[in-house]
Amino acid sequence: MLPIRDVNPTRSFAWVTAILIAINVLVFLYELALPSPKALYGLVHAMGLVPYRVSRHFSLAVLPTFFTSMFLHAGFVHLLSNMLFLWIFGNNVEDTLGRLPFTLFYFLCGLGAGAVQVAVNPNSLIPTIGASGAISGVLGGYMLLFPRARVYTLLFVGWFIRLVELPAVMVLGLWIALQFLQGLISLGMPQVGGVAWFAHIGGFLTGVLLVKLFPKRQRWLS
Numbered sequence: 172m173l174p175i176r177d178v179n180p181t182r183s184f185a186w187v188t189a190i191l192i193a194i195n196v197l198v199f200l201y202e203l204a205l206p207s208p209k210a211l212y213g214l215v216h217a218m219g220l221v222p223y224r225v226s227r228h229f230s231l232a233v234l235p236t237f238f239t240s241m242f243l244h245a246g247f248v249h250l251l252s253n254m255l256f257l258w259i260f261g262n263n264v265e266d267t268l269g270r271l272p273f274t275l276f277y278f279l280c281g282l283g284a285g286a287v288q289v290a291v292n293p294n295s296l297i298p299t300i301g302a303s304g305a306i307s308g309v310l311g312g313y314m315l316l317f318p319r320a321r322v323y324t325l326l327f328v329g330w331f332i333r334l335v336e337l338p339a340v341m342v343l344g345l346w347i348a349l350q351f352l353q354g355l356i357s358l359g360m361p362q363v364g365g366v367a368w369f370a371h372i373g374g375f376l377t378g379v380l381l382v383k384l385f386p387k388r389q390r391w392l393s
Contacts, residue, residue, distance in 0.1 A: 172324055172325070172326055172327070172342070172345065172346070173324065173325040173327070174255075174256065174259050174260075174322050174323070174324050174325075174342055175259075175323045175324065175325060175334070176259055176322075176323050177259055177260070177263070177317075177320055177321065177322045177323070177339065178320065178321040178322075178323070178336075179263050179317055179320040179321075181262050181263055181265075181266040182266055183266065185258075185261060185262035185265045185266060186265075186270060187261075187265050187270045187273050187274050187277075188257060188258060188261035188262050188265050188273075191257065191261070191277065191302075192254050192257060192258060194242060195242055195244065195250065195253070195254060195302055196250070196254070198242045198243060198244075199243075199244050199250050202214065202243065202244070214243070215243060215298050215300060216298055218236060218239040218240060218243055218300075219236060219239075219240045219243060219298025219299060219300045220236045220237055220240040220285050220288070220289070220298060220299040220300070221233075221236070221295070221296060221297070221298050221299075222288060222289040222292050222293050222294070222295040222296075222297075222299070223293070223294055223295060223296050224236075225289045225293075226289055226293035226294070227293070227294070237281070237282055237285045238278065238281070240285065240298065240299055240300050240301070241278075241281045241301070241302050241304070241305050242302065243300035243301065244300065244301055244302070245300060245301065249301060253301060253302045253303050253306055254302075256303075256306050256309075256310065257302065257306045257309065259322070260306075260309050260310055260313040261273075261277075261306070261309050263313060263316070263317060263320070264276070264309050264312045264313050264316065264382075266388070267316055267387050267388055268312075268382075268385050268386075268387065268388070269388055272385050272386070276308070276309075276312065276378070276381060276382070276385060277305050277308070277309065278305065279308070279377065279381055280304065280305045280306075280307065280308020280309065280311075280312075280374045280377045280378045280381065281302075281304050281305030281308070281374065282377075283304075283308065283373050283374055283376070283377025283378075283381075284303075284304020284305060284307060284308065284367075284370040284371070284373040284374030284377065285299065285304060285370065285373075286373060287369050287370065287372060287373025287374075287376075288304070288367050288369050288370040288373060290369075291354075291358075291369040292369070299367045299370055301367070301370075303367070303370065303371055303374070304367070304370040304371060304373065304374035305374055306374070307347075307350075307370070307371045307372075307373075307374030307375040307378065308374040308375060308377050308378030308381070309378060310343050310346065310347070310375060310378065311343075311347075311374070311375040311376065311377070311378030311379040311382070312378040312379070312381070312382035313339060313343065314339055314340055314343040314344065314379070315379060315382050315383070316382060316387075317339050318338065318339055318340035319338050319339070319340070320338070320339040321336050321337070321338065321339075322336070322337055322338070322339050322342045323335075323336055324336075324337050324342055347371075347372070347375050350368050350371040350372050350375070351368075351372060353366065353368045354368035354369050354371075354372055
C-alpha cells in the first residue's frame with residue numbers, strides 16, 4: 172500500500188514542509204558526494220542516533236544526534252519514500268498548526284521516535300537514521316485532524332496493482348498496525364541493520380498525543 176496524494180486542499184504553501192524536504196535532499200546529496208564508503212560510515216556513526224551511547228555512555232555530546240539523525244538516509248528509496256509521505260501529509264498539518272508550531276511539532280515527534288527506539292533497544296550499536304520517526308508523528312497528527320480526508324493509494328496484491336481512494340484513517344490506521352506487527356516480529360530477531368520499527372511507532376504515538384496540545388488555525392477540516 173503506497174499513498175500517492177490526498178484530496179485535502181491547503182490555504183497557503185507549506186514552506187516548512189518544503190524546506191525540510193530540501194534539507195533532507197541536500198544532506199543526502201552530501202552523503203553521495205563523500206569520497207569513500209569509509210567516510211560515509213564515519214558520518215553515519217557520528218551523526219546517527221546510537222542507542223548504546225544514550226543508555227550506557229550518555230553525555231551531552233549525544234543529544235545533538237537526536238536531531239542530526241533525522242536528516243540522514245540510507246539510500247534513494249529510503250529518502251524518496253520519506254519525502255513522499257512528508258509532502259502528502261505534512262502540508263495539511265502545517266497549514267492547521269501554523270509554520271512555527273509545526274516545526275516544533277515535527278522535531279518533538281522525532282525526539283519521541285528516537286526515545287522509544289532507545290528504550291526498546293538500549294544496547295544496540297546500530298545507528299538509527301532517517302526522517303521517518305518525525306514523519307510518523309506527522310502521520311499520527313494527520314489521522315486525528317483529518318480522519319475522513321480522501322487519500323489516493325496504490326494497492327499491491329501480488330502482480331495486481333490498483334489505485335483506490337481511501338479515507339485517511341484507514342490508510343494510516345493500517346500503516347501503524349503494520350509497524351506494530353513488524354516491530355513485534357523484530358523483537359525475536361538478531362539486531363542487524365534494517366527498519367527502526369519502534370521509532371515509527373514512537374513517532375506516531377507522539378504525534379497523536381501532541382497534536383491535541385497545539386492550538387489549531389481556523390480552516391476547513393475534512
